[in-house]
Amino acid sequence: MKTKQIILAAGMGSRLYPLTENIPKGMVTLHEISIIENQINIAKKNNIEEVIIVTGYRSEKIIFENITKIINDKYTTSNMIVSLDCALASIDFTECNVIISYADIVYNEEVFNTLLSSKYANSIVVDDNWLDYWRERFDDPLSDAESCMINSSQILTDIGQKTDSFDNIKSQYIGLMKFNSNTIQFMKSIISDDRNNDNSFICLGKSHNNLYMTDLLRYLISQKFELKALRINGGWLEIDSFRDYNISLKYTKVVDYLLKVLR
Numbered sequence: 001m002k003t004k005q006i007i008l009a010a011g012m013g014s015r016l017y018p019l020t021e022n023i024p025k026g027m028v029t030l031h032e033i034s035i036i037e038n039q040i041n042i043a044k045k046n047n048i049e050e051v052i053i054v055t056g057y058r059s060e061k062i063i064f065e066n067i068t069k070i071i072n073d074k075y076t077t078s079n080m081i082v083s084l085d086c087a088l089a090s091i092d093f094t095e096c097n098v099i100i101s102y103a104d105i106v107y108n109e110e111v112f113n114t115l116l117s118s119k120y121a122n123s124i125v126v127d128d129n130w131l132d133y134w135r136e137r138f139d140d141p142l143s144d145a146e147s148c149m150i151n152s153s154q155i156l157t158d159i160g161q162k163t164d165s166f167d168n169i170k171s172q173y174i175g176l177m178k179f180n181s182n183t184i185q186f187m188k189s190i191i192s193d194d195r196n197n198d199n200s201f202i203c204l205g206k207s208h209n210n211l212y213m214t215d216l217l218r219y220l221i222s223q224k225f226e227l228k229a230l231r232i233n234g235g236w237l238e239i240d241s242f243r244d245y246n247i248s249l250k251y252t253k254v255v256d257y258l259l260k261v262l263r
Helices: 035-045 080-090 109-116 131-137 181-197 213-222 242-250
Strands: 003-009 050-055 068-071 097-102 105-107 122-127 146-150 156-162 172-179 228-232 236-238 252-255 258-261
Touching (some): 035 109, 080 213, 105 258, 181 213
Parallel strands (some): 050 068
Antiparallel strands (some): 146 156, 252 258
8 A cells, every 4th residue: 555654844943943043943954964854765765655744934945856745824823733634634645554754853764664564554653762862852851751651462542641750651652653544534534623613622621723643642542543552762863952953963874865863
């Protein structure tokens, strides 16, 4: 079955200033390769049928050949689900698998291949080797880490909640996932309903514009969708702050026009 990829790249990346003063954070470069360019290069190398980039802030700076660009013009007042909604409402995703990735993550081709080759209907990449990395990124790892609970069948049972205990963190979600066409169509329908009614259907207490991807994942879990945890040990980095950027320079090098993550 064919596979398409959605890169969610609408955010302003204010924590990366001044690097993002004139470019979106997905266009920040590591060793002269931008984060988004690295994702596109890996996708093309692995024969992904179509790459769709949802842009917003400084959209005009995202220019690549043979990609589909969709603009979230509400990027200043919305979170990731609105960007995902823009893609799902604009592109035909029937009869294909769909990879969704955040635009501020760098991952090895090996990590991507783990996801691409997954035989499960819905797969979420999580990092078991996260804690040492979080300790380098944050003075207090629990200030940023979120819950990630996995049962004995390696199915996610909870994700994306703030927690004050390491007991609630069995691994760490990295912002890279794959869904089959049936799940994507369900997501499209439920997101559309939530948008049209703004009734906090996906996540009680949050308006549609404030929904994160993890809110949608938690809703899928509540609806008995099996989200398989694909457990990795490093091989990826998040560039969300200037501190992250400096760490990422240390842990990456260019190999065959791709960023190799050394961590």
